[in-house]
Amino acid sequence: xxxxxxxxxxxxxxPEIEKRLRTAGLDVNGMEIFGARSQESIEVCLSxxxxxxxxxxxxxxxxxxxxxxxxxxxxxxxxxxxxAGIPVLAFMLPxxxxxxxxxxxxxxxxxxxxxxxxTYEKVSDASQLTGAILSSLRNAEMKGALGNRYSPFKxxxxxxxxxxxxxxxxxxxxxxxxxxxxxxEEIVSFLKRDSGVIMLKAPGGTGKSRLLLEAARxxxxxxxxxxxxxxxxxxxxxxxxxxxxxxxxxxxxxDDAHRRWDLAAVIRACLQHNPTxxxxxxxxxxxxxxxxxxxxxxxxxxxxxxxxxxxxxxxESVQLAEHHLSSAFDSHAT
Numbered sequence: 001x002x003x004x005x006x007x008x009x010x011x012x013x014x015p016e017i018e019k020r021l022r023t024a025g026l027d028v029n030g031m032e033i034f035g036a037r038s039q040e041s042i043e044v045c046l047s048x049x050x051x052x053x054x055x056x057x058x059x060x061x062x063x064x065x066x067x068x069x070x071x072x073x074x075x076x077x078x079x080x081x082x083x084a085g086i087p088v089l090a091f092m093l094p095x096x097x098x099x100x101x102x103x104x105x106x107x108x109x110x111x112x113x114x115x116x117x118x119t120y121e122k123v124s125d126a127s128q129l130t131g132a133i134l135s136s137l138r139n140a141e142m143k144g145a146l147g148n149r150y151s152p153f154k155x156x157x158x159x160x161x162x163x164x165x166x167x168x169x170x171x172x173x174x175x176x177x178x179x180x181x182x183x184x185e186e187i188v189s190f191l192k193r194d195s196g197v198i199m200l201k202a203p204g205g206t207g208k209s210r211l212l213l214e215a216a217r218x219x220x221x222x223x224x225x226x227x228x229x230x231x232x233x234x235x236x237x238x239x240x241x242x243x244x245x246x247x248x249x250x251x252x253x254x255d256d257a258h259r260r261w262d263l264a265a266v267i268r269a270c271l272q273h274n275p276t277x278x279x280x281x282x283x284x285x286x287x288x289x290x291x292x293x294x295x296x297x298x299x300x301x302x303x304x305x306x307x308x309x310x311x312x313x314x315x316e317s318v319q320l321a322e323h324h325l326s327s328a329f330d331s332h333a334t
Contacts (some may be wrong), residue, residue, distance in 0.1 A: 001027045002146055004137070005049050007077040008058035013126045020130050026137070042073055046080045050244050054146045055081040056133055058094035059114065061126075063106040075110050082118075083240035087146055089136045090120035152235035153245055153252070156216035159230035160209070180211045186307060187215040187280070191225055191251055195261040196303035197265060197295055200282040206309050208282050212253055219251075226251050226278070231266065233259035242269045245277075254278045258287030 008014060018028045033046055049055060057078050067295035071079075081088050092111055095104060114120055115272050123132055140146050190198050202208040212230075219225040226249035231237065233256040243250075252270055263281070270277045285290045285308065295304065 002023065002137075002141065003027045003051060003053045004060070005052035005055045005081075006079075007049070007055055007064055007074050007081075009064040009072075009074060011058065011126065013129055017130050018134060020134060021137075024134060024137075028097060045073065045077055049077050049080045049086070050084050052081070052086055053087060054087045054137070054140065056137075057088050057090040057114065058093065058129065059080075059090065059111055059311075060098040060107060061102045062099065063110065072106070072110075078110075078114060084244045085151065087140065088114070088118045089119050089133070089140060090114045091132060091136075092120060092122045093126060094124065094127075107267050151244060152237045152241055153229040155233055156220070156228060156230060159232065159255075160213050164228060180207060180214075180309070183211055183215055183307060183309060184218075186305075187211065188218055190278075190280070190305065191215065191228070192217050193278075194249070194276065196278060196305060198280045198306060199288065199295075199306045200280060200309070201284075201285045201288055201293065201306065202309035203284055206311065208309055209255065210257070210281065211309070212282065216253070226276075228253065231260075232256070232257060237266060237269075240268065242266075242273050245270065245273060247274050248276075250274055250277045251280060252277055253282070255282050257281035257294075258283040258290045263291065267295065 004021055006014070006018065006021075006028065011017075021028045031079050055077070057074070059074070064074050066072060067076055069076070078088065078090075095107060099107070111120075121132055121136065123129055135147075187198065187200075190196065200208055200212070216228040216230070227246045228251045229245065230253045250270075252265070252267075254260060254263060260266070267279060270279075279295070281291055281295065288306075
């Protein structure tokens with residue numbers, strides 16, 4: 001179900017809009033107290049924004065109450081959505097007739113900022129909002145534009161999407177994990193702990209990615225396990241990306257960590273956002289001395305476990321070959 005966050009000042013039409021969206025089968029997720037809000041509530045708002053598949057932004061007829069940083073609550077919610085890569089459907093209402101010059105300028109600057117990031121629609125009257133929002137949401141859904149936000153910190157199913165499912169190539173990550181039960185047990189045990197770092201070292205092509213996928217899949221299926229996110233060697237990240245990570249217990253897997261010059265920086269940023277974050281860094285054995293300095297002086301490095309993958313046995317190698325080559329290629333598998 002599509003999660004919609006409605007960002008606006010207090011509007012008379014707001015309850016009607018929320019009701020119609022829910023009737024249309026949408027999960028409307030917004031703060032119900034708009035207008036006079038405590039400072040603490042903005043953090044709640046921004047947290048809810050980050051969970052949304054799409055933000056419906058209503059600009060006007062007033063700019064709204066200011067936060068200490070000098071922008072309104074609605075403006076802050078818009079920036080949070082934009083920086084998190086969440087689609088925004090923006091609607092502009094005519095200015096209230098009694099606005100001061102200051103508020104007119106604030107609304108104008110806000111709308112200019114929205115227009116540089118997203119398409120928008122001007123609505124001549126608040127009574128037209130509900131229909132306009134429903135129509136815009138339907139069009140966006142038909143185009144596949146909802147929920148397609150980008151994040152360098154991916155869940156296992158997104159990180160390994162090209163190796164999973166019916167469209168994966170012959171050498172994929174479908175099927176059972178072969179020959180890594182001991183290592184899998186060790187990583188799952190690490191996931192249950194509340195501190196430490198694992199340095200997973202293995203030559204390319206020996207199955208460390210498949211092992212990490214299986215551990216993350218098990219974590220997602222069991223209660224009481226941490227969130228697991230993957231960062232690939234070519235993924236660029238920002239502070240906003242880090243701030244969109246879960247604040248609950250988290251394990252970040254840095255794949256091919258020896259290829260990240262900013263390894264220490266990303267670890268520090270994640271720890272600042274969420275001090276409970278733990279790390280699994282994978283690398284090739286020849287690069288272990290490149291990776292170690294990045295984590296040796298970090299708070300998370302108090303308990304570093306080095307885990308090296310041994311080569312599969314001959315029997316396990318045959319099983320793996322049979323799985324990928326299928327029965328039509330039995331002679332190659334043996």
